[in-house]
Amino acid sequence: MVKRLKDIAAILFVVLFIVSLLFNVRFCASNKKLPINDTTKITFVDTIPYYKPVPRDSTVINYITQVLPTAKRDSIEPTVTDTTKLSNGETDSVEVEIPIMQKMYETDKYRAYVSGFNPQLDSLILFSQHDVLTITGNYPKPKRKRLGISLQVGYGVALRGAPRFTPCLSVGLSYNLFNL
Known part of the structure; x- marks a missing residue:
């Protein structure tokens, strides 16, 4: 047993x-x-208006010759049919040498180059904003x-x-x- x-x-x-x-x-x-992944994305954007940016640097890149009108005299003169020459033999315009300037506008968000007699944008460099991305593993x-x-x-x-x-x-x- x-x-x-x-x-x-x-x-x-x-x-x-x-x-x-x-x-x-x-x-x-x-x-x-x-693990349970927890992702947090934080983007910091501050809105700051730039109404009139101030140029940081300016350089002469070349010269152009432009024909500009001269000022007329205040005296009354006889009417001339040929408007390119005045009665005393002078022309109504003069050639002027104009420097072409390039100006640089810069902040921490952008850099812009503007130049010309009739201003134009040469180049624009943008600096991107930064995002903070946090990934944590929660077990x-x-x-x-x-x-x-x-x-x-x-x-x-x-x-x-x-x-x-x-x-x-x-x-x-x-x-x-x-x-x-």
């Missing part, structure tokens, strides 16, 4: 060990969660397991001879009632 009880206890122990092992493998496999807290295999110390029933209570050290199946 004692031999049979030992065999039943050994078989029961092996079955419980295998069941516990299967439960632990299932719980460990289900708790492997990927979820693992769920505590309730079922497990544990090493146990306590009193047990000894099957040698007459059944009696003796201190014992055993491996057993445990269930957590409270998570602290």
Whole structure:
């Protein structure tokens, strides 16, 4: 009878060990969660109007000759049919040498080059704004397991001879009632 009880206890122990092992493998496999990525993008844009930018630098790039009209005298003169020559032999226009200037307008957001007798934009260089991008990985807290295999110390029933209570050290199946 004692031999049979030992065999039943050994078989029961092996079955419980295998069941516990299967439960632990299932719980460990289900708790492997990927981190939750949290992405935050902050763009700082300040609106500052530039109504009349001041040139930072100006250089002469070349000269052109332009024909400009001269001022007429205030005196009354006889009417002349040929308007390119006045009655005293002078012309009504004069050639003037005009320097072509290039001016640079610059702030921390742009740089512009403007030049010409009739002003025109030569080039415009824009400086992009900066974005702050923060990526943080938030790992979820693992769920505590309730079922497990544990090493146990306590009193047990000894099957040698007459059944009696003796201190014992055993491996057993445990269930957590409270998570602290």
